[in-house]
Amino acid sequence: MHWIDRVARALLKRGKKHVIASGISISGHIHVGHSNDVFIADGIRRAVEESGGKATALWYADDYDPMRRIPWPLNQGEHAERYRKYLGMPYIDIPSPDPEYENFVEYFSKSFVDSLRDFGVKVKVYSGAKIYRSGKMSRLVKTALENAGEIRKILNRYRSTPLPDDWLPYDAICEKCGKIATTKAFAWDGSVVKYRCEGCDYAPGCGHEGESDYTNGEGKLTWRVEWPARWKLLGVTCEPFGKDHAVAGGSYDTGRSIAKRIFNYDAPYPVPYEWVSFRGDRMSSSRGVVFTLPQWLEIAEPELLRYFIFRSKSMKAKDFDPGLPLLDLYDEFDMIEQVYFDRRDVAEPKRKKQYKRIYELSLVGPPPIRPVQRLPFRFAAVLCQVTQDEQHAIEIMTSKGILAKPSGRDIRLALIRLRRARNWVSKYAPERLRFRVLKEVPVEAVRRLTEKQKEGLARLADDLSSRDYTPVELHNRIYEIGKSIELKPSELFKAVYLALLGRESGPRVGNFVSVLDREFVIGRFRDAVNL
Structure with missing residues (x-):
C-alpha cells in the first residue's frame, strides 16, 4: 500500500470528513521544494475521496509573517538598499518591485498559485492577513491571551531560557513604523494589547509605545500559538509539514499541547516530510537557490513533478537537478506508465501494484482509458536540434517507429514534449548534448x-x-x-x-x-x- 493511502486509511478511521492543510511563509519565490506539502495534501485529499470519504485540501499563505531576510533577487543592486527598511514588516504590507503586482506577496506567490491547477492540485487558498483583518481569529486570540500563563508553561518545557512572566503570545504591528517583528506585547485589556517597539536581531525598533486592537487585525498570534489556533479555526484534521517542525519539542509537539489544553481541539494527523534540495544544495528563496513551478513547466510535464514527490516516502531525501538527471526522471515515468497499461513486465506483483498506484497519483486527472504512446525525451532532445518543422518531426517519429499509427492525442503529447525538450536543450543540457551537424566533411x-x-x-x-x-x-x-x-x-x-x-x-x-x-x-x- 502506498504511504498516501495509509494516511487516508488512518484518517478515515477517525471520521469521514477531513480538511488537509498546507501552507508557506511568503518569504520569496515559492519553489518546487515548497510544493511538497501542497502536493502531499492534494494526494491525501484524492485518496480519502477515492475511499469514500469527503476531503478538502487548503493552502495557507503566511503573508502576515515578518520579512526576516531580503529575498533574491531583491537583495541585489539598488533593490537591496530600498528593501532594507522593510525588514521586520509583514510581507503583505511590503510593496512589489513590479507595479504589475499589488504587493510583495502577490509578486512572489501569484505564479505559484496560478500554476497549481496545471499540476492537478485542487486546494482552497487562504491569506493569513485577510483572516486576521476580517476578525475571524479574534476569538482565538482572546482565548490565547486569557491563557498566556498556561501557554508559557507549555513552551517553557522545551526552552533552555524560560519566557518572562509578562510574555504574551501576540505580535503587534507598530502603528508608527509598521513593523511586527520588533514589538513586545506586555499587557492587554479587552480587545487592546499594549506594546513597545523595541527591535529584534535583524531589524531596529522605533521606540514607540502604543496599543493594538486584535479584532481589527492589528497584530497576530506568535507562530507556536497561531498554528494550533489555525487548526481550530479551519477544522484541520491532517497536515503535511517540514521535518523541522516534527522534532521533539518542535512546533508540532507544542502545537498539539496548546491545541488540546487551550483551544480544546485535537491536533491534526501529522505527515512530516524531508526537504527537497537543488543539485545537492538546499533550496532557499533568500539565496536564490530556487526552481519554480513555471520553470518546471517549461521543460517537464506536470505529471513528472507529482511523480518526483510520490515515487518515494515523504521522509526520503529528494534532490532535483534539471540537467541530465531530468532525463532519468522522464524514463522512469514512461516506464511506470507502460507498467500501468501492462505493456511492461515487473517480476514482483507487489512492486507492480506499487508502480500502478504511483502512476495514478502522478496524473493531473483520471487515468487515460487507452495506452499512451510517448516520445522518449532523450530522442526528443536530439530531434528538436535537427528540425524546427513539427510536421517533419512527426514524419521522423513515425518513420523510425517511435510512434506507431499515432492518434491525435499521441501526436499532441509528442509535440508538447518536443517543445519542452527544445527548452531543456537551450537552458539545461550539458554542452556535449548540444550539437550542430556540419554541412561539409570536417x-x-x-x-x-x-x-x-x-x-x-x-x-x-x-x-x-x-x-x-x-x-x-x-x-x-x-x-x-x-x-x-x-x-x-x-x-x-x-x-x-x-x-x-x-x-x-x-x-x-x-x-x-x-x-x-x-x-x-x-x-x-x-x-x-x-x-
Whole structure:
C-alpha cells in the first residue's frame, strides 16, 4: 500500500470528513521544494475521496509573517538598499518591485498559485492577513491571551531560557513604523494589547509605545500559538509539514499541547516530510537557490513533478537537478506508465501494484482509458536540434517507429514534449548534448580516424543503405560492428561523431543518427572513409 493511502486509511478511521492543510511563509519565490506539502495534501485529499470519504485540501499563505531576510533577487543592486527598511514588516504590507503586482506577496506567490491547477492540485487558498483583518481569529486570540500563563508553561518545557512572566503570545504591528517583528506585547485589556517597539536581531525598533486592537487585525498570534489556533479555526484534521517542525519539542509537539489544553481541539494527523534540495544544495528563496513551478513547466510535464514527490516516502531525501538527471526522471515515468497499461513486465506483483498506484497519483486527472504512446525525451532532445518543422518531426517519429499509427492525442503529447525538450536543450543540457551537424566533411577531424574506425563507418554505411533501424536497433548494431572488427564500440561512436560533428562526443548514437536524413548519413560516412 502506498504511504498516501495509509494516511487516508488512518484518517478515515477517525471520521469521514477531513480538511488537509498546507501552507508557506511568503518569504520569496515559492519553489518546487515548497510544493511538497501542497502536493502531499492534494494526494491525501484524492485518496480519502477515492475511499469514500469527503476531503478538502487548503493552502495557507503566511503573508502576515515578518520579512526576516531580503529575498533574491531583491537583495541585489539598488533593490537591496530600498528593501532594507522593510525588514521586520509583514510581507503583505511590503510593496512589489513590479507595479504589475499589488504587493510583495502577490509578486512572489501569484505564479505559484496560478500554476497549481496545471499540476492537478485542487486546494482552497487562504491569506493569513485577510483572516486576521476580517476578525475571524479574534476569538482565538482572546482565548490565547486569557491563557498566556498556561501557554508559557507549555513552551517553557522545551526552552533552555524560560519566557518572562509578562510574555504574551501576540505580535503587534507598530502603528508608527509598521513593523511586527520588533514589538513586545506586555499587557492587554479587552480587545487592546499594549506594546513597545523595541527591535529584534535583524531589524531596529522605533521606540514607540502604543496599543493594538486584535479584532481589527492589528497584530497576530506568535507562530507556536497561531498554528494550533489555525487548526481550530479551519477544522484541520491532517497536515503535511517540514521535518523541522516534527522534532521533539518542535512546533508540532507544542502545537498539539496548546491545541488540546487551550483551544480544546485535537491536533491534526501529522505527515512530516524531508526537504527537497537543488543539485545537492538546499533550496532557499533568500539565496536564490530556487526552481519554480513555471520553470518546471517549461521543460517537464506536470505529471513528472507529482511523480518526483510520490515515487518515494515523504521522509526520503529528494534532490532535483534539471540537467541530465531530468532525463532519468522522464524514463522512469514512461516506464511506470507502460507498467500501468501492462505493456511492461515487473517480476514482483507487489512492486507492480506499487508502480500502478504511483502512476495514478502522478496524473493531473483520471487515468487515460487507452495506452499512451510517448516520445522518449532523450530522442526528443536530439530531434528538436535537427528540425524546427513539427510536421517533419512527426514524419521522423513515425518513420523510425517511435510512434506507431499515432492518434491525435499521441501526436499532441509528442509535440508538447518536443517543445519542452527544445527548452531543456537551450537552458539545461550539458554542452556535449548540444550539437550542430556540419554541412561539409570536417576534414581535420576525419583525418584523425584510424583504419579500424574507417572500416566500421564503411560497414555502418552499408547496413544503413540496406535497411531501416529503430534508434535502439541502430545503437545495438554499432556495438555489433565494433566487436566484429575488434574495435571498441566507444571508438566507433567517436568515429560517428567526428564524421558528423567534427568532435569526439555527442548525443546517444542511436537517437542521433536516426533523426538525420539517411542518405545524408550514408554519404557522409563514405566521404569520411574515402578522404
